[in-house]
């Protein structure tokens with residue numbers, strides 16, 4: 001039986017622009033306040049860290065000793081209204097018999113809110129979030145090994161679905177099958 005590792009943001013819902021733009025703005029204002037820099041400067045730092053460390057948070061932790069829970073709570077305090085229910089996804093997930101695990105660089109709290117909004121919360125067995133990853137985000141190999149060990153999944157019998165190519169490259173290295181999502185809600189066939 002196959003198991004699924006499913007990314008959250010931009011994978012489980014397709015209202016990417018509406019949600020990401022809010023998180024993006026929140027990160028910028030957080031950095032501006034905490035590092036006492038202009039919003040313009042904050043945005044440059046935000047993107048620099050994202051590219052260098054995989055998440056903006058990781059860069060803030062390493063370079064500025066920012067407490068992760070403080071940052072995560074702040075940036076995920078957004079309006080999820082744009083996310084629509086997805087009944088097709090719900091029935092597809094229901095039909096799928098293997099384990100269904102959300103594997104996200106965000107928080108469990110954010111994942112639960114999103115999954116409830118999409119209407120698929122009950123179809124998901126587990127959530128592996130950034131805290132479970134000890135704040136080492138995808139695509140770090142170490143984090144994938146933690147997921148595999150925690151849920152006792154067999155890489156060759158697992159499929160990972162994500163909207164970021166680099167995240168799937170690591171999965172492939174472990175022998176996990178991959179599906180790249182392109183600005184569309186995930187569909188499992």
Ligand SMILES: [Mg+2]
Nearest residue numbers: 007009010163
């Ligand atoms: Mg994503």
